[in-house]
Amino acid sequence: MTTTVIPYTYGAVTSADGTTIGYRRFGGDGPGLIVVSGGYLAAQHYTELADALSRTFTVYVPDRRGRGRSGPPGETYDMARECEDVEALLAETGAHLVFGHSSGGLIALQAAKTLPGVRKVAVYEPALSMYGAFSMSWIPRFERELDRGELAAAMVTFSKGTRASRKVAALPRWLLVPMIDRLLRRRAASVGPDEQSLTELIPLQRLDVQIFQEMAAGDGYAELRAEVLMVEGDRTPPPVHKALDALQRALPHARRVTLRGVGHEAPLNHRGGPERVAEVLRSFFA
Template sequence: MYRKGSVVSADGTTIGFRQFGSGPGVVLLHGSMLAAQDFMKLAEALADDFTVTVPDRRGRGLSGAHGADYGIEREVEDLQALLKETGASRVFGLSSGALIGLRTARVTPAIEKLALYEPPLSIHDSVPVEWLPRYRRELADGKVAAALVSVLKGLEADRVFRTVPRFILVPPMNLALRFQRKAVGDNVPIPDLVPTMSADMQLVGQLADTIDDYATIDADVLLLGGSRSPAYFERSLEALTGVLPRSKRITIPKLDHSGPTDDGGPAEVAQSLRAFFA
C-alpha cells in the first residue's frame, strides 16, 4: 500500500506522487505513455530498503498539466521540487524519465546516485522520429488506437509491432482501448496516456546531440539496458559511458525497453538498483 502526497513545482504546477516504504530516499521517474501506476512492482521491490517516491509526471493523473511553456526546464524543476520535498539523493529514470534525471543531475548536487534505463538520447539522428507527423495527425483526428500503433511501430520497441502490418494491429488495439477508458483509483486510463508521447518526444528533440554536456556530472551513474531493446538505446548508453566521469554498465538478459515496468521484469531491475543505491 502507498501513501499519497504532492509538491508544487517552480511554475506553480502540482506534482502528485505515491510513496512506499522507509529508509534512504529514491525517486522513480517513468517514461512516456506511462504513469506512476506502471512502477508499482518496482517500487514495492525496493520499499523494504528505501523510501520510494513515484510521481505522476506532469500531464498525468495526480499532477497538473504540461503547461504552455513545457520543456526540459519544467521537468528538471519538477524533479528538483520532489528531491527537496523528500530529501532523496537517489534517482532512477526510464526512457524520457532517464533524460530528465540526466539533465537534472548536471545542475543538482543533491543527486548522489543516478540510475538510467535506456535514455533516448539522440546522437546524429539515432532516435527514429519519422513516425511523429502521422502520430500527431491521428491524435488530432481522434484515432487514438492508430496513434498508439504508430508509436509502437515507429520506435521499434517491441518485436511484434515491428513486423505485424498496421491493418492487423489497429482493430484489436482499438477494442482494447475501449475497455481502458475509465480511471480505476489513482490510475490513468491508457487512452489518456497516449498523447503524452508528443511532449516526451519534444524532450528528445530538445536534448538531441547534447552528449558532451554530461561530462560534468558528479553523481555515480548506473547505465541499464535490456538485451532485447532496439540498437539506438545501446548507442546512447555507449556514448554516455564515454563521457560520464563515474559510470557502470549493466545489460539485463531477456528484457526490452519496458523492463522496469510492471509488464516487464521489475524484479531483475530492482536487484540492480538495490545494490547500486545501497
Template sequence: MYRKGSVVSADGTTIGFRQCGSGPGVIVLHGSMLAAQDFMKLAEALADDFTITVPDRRGRGLSGPHGIDYGIEREVEDLQAMLKETDASRVFGLSSGALIGLRTARVTPSIEKLALYEPPLSINGSVPVDWVPRYRRELADGRIAAALVSVLKGLEADRVFRTLPRFILVPPLNLVFRFQREAKGDDVPIPDLVPTMSADMQLVAQLADTTDDYATVDADVLLLGGSRSPAYFGCALEALTGVLARSKRVTIPKLDHSGPTDDGGPSEVAQSLRDFFA
C-alpha cells in the same frame, strides 16, 4: 499499498506522487505513455530498503498539465521540487524519465546516485522520429489506437507491433480502449496516456546531440539496458559511458525497453538498483 502526496513545482504546477517503503529516499521517474501506476511492482520490490517516491509526471494522473512553456526546464524543476520535498539523493529514470534525471543531475548536486534505463538520447539522428508527424495527425483526428500503433512501430521497441501490419493491430486496440476510459483509483487510462508521447518527443528533440554536456555530472551513474532492446538505446548508453566521470554499465538479459515496468521484469531491475543504491 501506497500513500499519496504532492509538491508544487517552480511554475506553480502540482506534481502528485505515490510513496511506499522506508529508508533512504529514491525517486522513480517513468517514461513515455506511462504513469506512476506502471512502477508499483518495482516500488514494492525496493520498499523494504528504501522510501520510494513515484510521481505522475506533469500532464497526467495526480499532476497538473504540461503548461504552455513545456520543455526540459519544467521537468528539471519538477524533479528538483521532488528532491527537496522527499530529501532523496537517489534517482532512477526510464526512457524520457532517464533524460530528465540526467539533465537534472548536471545542475543538482544533491543527486548522489543516478540510475538510467535506456535514455533516448539521440546521437546524429539515432533515435527514429520519422513517425512523429503521422502520430500527431492521428491524435488530432481522435484516432488514439492508430496513434499508439504509430508510436510502437516507429520506435521499434515492441517486437509484436514491429512485425504485424496495422490493419491487424488497430481494431483490437480500439475495442480495448472502449473499456479503459474509466480507470481504477489513481490509475490513468491508457487512451489518456497516448497523447503524452508528443511532449516526450519534444524532450528528445530538445536534448539531441547533448552528450558532452554530461561530462560535468558528479553523481555515480548506473547505466542499465535490456538485451532485447533496439540498438539505438545501446548507442546512447555507450556514448554516456565515455563521457560520465563515474559510471557503470549493466545489460540485463531477456529484457527490453519495458524492463522496469510492471509488464516487464521489475524484479531483475530492482536487484540491480538495490545493489547500486545501497
C-alpha cells in the same frame, strides 16, 4: 498479475512555476529514491517496482505533469520544467537518488546534470535522442494521428519510430493498429481507482516528443558528475543499445548492466521484470 494490494500514501509538492506535482510514497525507512516514469505512463504503472525497492529505500513515484494528481503541463512546458519538478521533490523529501525509465531516464539524466542534489542516477533504456537512438522523421505523422484522435495508429507510429520494441518492429501496421485499438478498449474497461486509462495518457506522449526534439540539439552528458548506472534488456532492438554505447563513451566510468530475457517494458507492472530491475538498483544505490 499482482493479487495483493501494495500500500502507499499520497503526497504533493509545488514546483517552481506553481504547478502541483502529486506523488505516491512507498515504504518509510532508508534513503529517498525518486522514480521518474516514461512517456504515456504514470505512477500507477510502477507500483511493483516501487514495492520491491521499498524494502531498502523510501520510494517516491511522482505523476509527471498532466497525469494523476499532478497539475497540467503548462504553456511553457519543456525539459527545464521537468527538472524543476524533480528539484521540488528532492527538496521536499531529502532524496538524492533518482531512477528514470525511457523518457523518464532522459529527464533523470538531465536532472543529474543540472541539479547538485542528485548524487546517483540510474536509467533503464533512456530515450537518448541526442545520441541517435532514433530519427525524428516519424513525428509529423504521429502528430497528425493524435490530432485526429487515432490513438492506436499514433502509438504504432511512435513505437516503430523509436524502435524500442522488437515485436512492434517486426509486425505490419495493418495488423498492429487494430490489435492495439482492442487492447486500449479492454484496458479502459478495467481501470481501477486512482488510475487513468491509456486513452487518457497516450496524448501526453506529445510532451515527450517535444523534449526528444529539444534534447536532440543538446551536447549530451559528458559533464555529468553524479554516479551513473545504465540498465538495458537484451530483447530491445539494437538502436537503443547503440545509444547507450554513445552514453557510455561520454561517461566511461558509468556502470552498465544487461538483463537477459526482458525488453523495454521490464520496469512496469505485470511484465515480469520489476523485481529484477529492483535488484540491480538496490545494488547500485545501496
